[in-house]
Amino acid sequence: MIRPGLLRALQNSSRTTLATKPSLRPLLLRSMSATANGRAKPNLPVADRMHTGRAMAQDVWSIYNAANLPADCINLGQGYMNFSPPQWIKDAADTALATTIANHYSHPKGRVRLREAIRDHYSPEFTNLGRPLDIESEILVTSGANEGQYSMFTAFLNPGDEVIMFEPFFDQYLPSVTFNAGVPVYVPLHPPKGDSDKPTSGEWTIDFDELRRSITPKTKMIIVNTPHNPVGKVFTRSELEKIAALYDCLVFDDKEHVRIATLPGMWDRTVTVGSAGKSFAATGWRIGWLIGPPALIGPTLAATTRIVFCTNSPLQEAAAAGLEQANKRNFFETQRKEYKSRRDVLLSAFNRLGLRYTVPEASLDGRGKDFKASWFIAQELGVSTIPVSEVSTEAYIRFAFCKDEETLKLAGERLAGLTKYLA
Template identity: 45%
Template sequence: MDAKFAPAKRVAGQKQDVWSIVNEAAAASPVQPIVNMGQGFFGYNPPQFIIDAAKSALDRVECNQYSPTKGRPRLKKAIADAYSPFFGRTLNPETEVTITTGANEGMLSAFMGFIEPGDEVIIFEPFFDQYLSNIEMPGGTIRYVPMHPPKDGAERTSSAANWTIDFDELERAFNEKTKMIVLNSPHNPVGKVLNKEELTRIGDLCLKHQVLILSDEVYDRLYYVPFTRMATLSPELAKITITVGSAGKNFYATGWRVGYLIGPPELIKYVAAAHTRICYSSVSPLQEAAAIGFEQADKVGFWDQQITEMKGKVDRFCEVFDELGLPYSIPEGGYFVLANLSKVKLPQGYEFPDHVKDRPRDFQMSWFLIMELGVAAIPPTEFYTDERAHLAEDWMRFAVCKNDDVLEDAKKRLRGLKKYMA
């Protein structure tokens, strides 16, 4: 290719991504139909009151035109009203809330709003893979800090709380170039909910080094242990924290791409400015539907109901690992389960395609599960640097946000692992 047409380095020379590998394997598998426990999209519709809100919005002229770039006033107010009790004060919907095209674009807007070339951003491994490109596009440099799996994770099931942060390692990651740290709680893929003590220690380091906090809380309505929000710990931390939320995650509508950020006016105005330059405004009728969702969710008991239902799905699905004697991390939040498959032995001489055979063991295991059992799951080393991929190569991520019959089918198929276990 002519040098003038060469792609930018940020997209050139990347390994084949995990999503295309899994989808390619699923299409080629002799076991059909595939039971998709991989990508974290829901296997069922949003509740009826949300669907009805979206349909009615389409009949309104103003809901089919551009929304204000910072978001529809009704949605901003609904979010401010819904979150004010958690923040312990009345949020101003005009200055402390902005709407984005999904949480991912919201995070990109936050990085674009504050990161300059040479600035450093700290993230924890494993990480949501979109963080990387979002940080690098404005010229940021990433500093990685691992969350360590439980030392006995291959032998026994335990809480996701046992994935731990070494705070000495974390403190060493800070320096004069550090501009921001990214937190994710409840965590994808681990399912860990950062407790108040952990958040306080992280917050103290950020105050000491004058570092902004981007708190990715997109699973903030799905927690099974006490959940603390970073921005609520102190007025000082509130001033440096941008909280990220997702209506798509909250209302089982990931394809709607309605996200939001909450923070102090002096931070939110720059995030909103970046969002304006990235995509101008977000989808109008779905913003209106999300607003109605927030207005009605408490009245219909939706938040409590979804916690009960999702925890039930976690428990129901994990029965198969208990049967097989395969350890797993019990999630404290979210809808992902990490299972340790070190006891499953891949057959000697099993043929993997070139783009899989040289990847860590979990990529091979993912391919094997799809081809032999017809179950798709995600290899978590995709969410690690090469240097630390060994920490996760025996684990596999399963998404349980599926219909119960799908979970039962997955369990039935996964019982086929028994013949491959030592």
């Protein structure tokens, strides 16, 4: 546990001044501004939706970015990799860029090759269907997972419809809901009880009575993010079955292990969200996809066509190559082992410091504690993290271990500088 002495120490630091948590109030635009010749001109009034869901607030990502941090700061806050995609995927991108047709618009549904690769990769999991996924009506390629879920909200949310999110939650969910006139409803994941210094993320629990009370006639959707971001919890089959039993509307199943869409009666009301960015260390490519029944994919296709029309065409070819080759190259199993090793490098640093943390069962993040402490660690020790208080009432720090081991070891050496502040 980080003691109060850590926070007091910053006040005496020669390098920086303790920063209080920045205001998250919306930054309102002036209604009038002066031109160069002194004449006033009206500014367009900002839409009401921009004042909901913290859309115009200073977000944590802009606070904890390279411009505000020491030049040599190690970024363990944002969940992007500091290593390249596999060479065979980059080669596929080069090949696509050299092909005329791949440099032009794809079909709004996505390039056929990628939809076929998604079908072949996911169909074995959807044994409840008794057939392969249909690439024409059950798979939609999107401009990243974020755009996919945004288009889904656009297609199905009416003003006042409620969307249940397990708190803490991935920060993009909130504005995506409120921009589409939805109402977020928060159901907490409760942290582990007891004296264990190293609980697993699976020990974060849902109070199903709380969930039951949160479901109202206005409830339209529930977001099930498993493995959970930022906690790293993998929802068990039993937990997913209880969610399915309580809820009879639309569900987002983001990632795996047990897909709620494969449970009895859930296929027809579940959309599964996937992403090539995190899968292949290519977060800047913005290639995602949705899998679901035609009744849900069809309206979402209409929405995404009006929002972005189509997704980056040549990189769809590269993502297709990634899915086609991944199992042949044992890529995902190797990746799991590598991430476990990276996670353990970071946890070893925490152990040496005697810090309490949650051991993630999956995902790319570990957790520790508080906003001021996070700023202190970045400024004094040169390791950037993200305070989870941005998306939760609990004060935690997120450490992303999707970096190479050399970087994580250096971060561990720097974090050892906390020793003198822990008492």
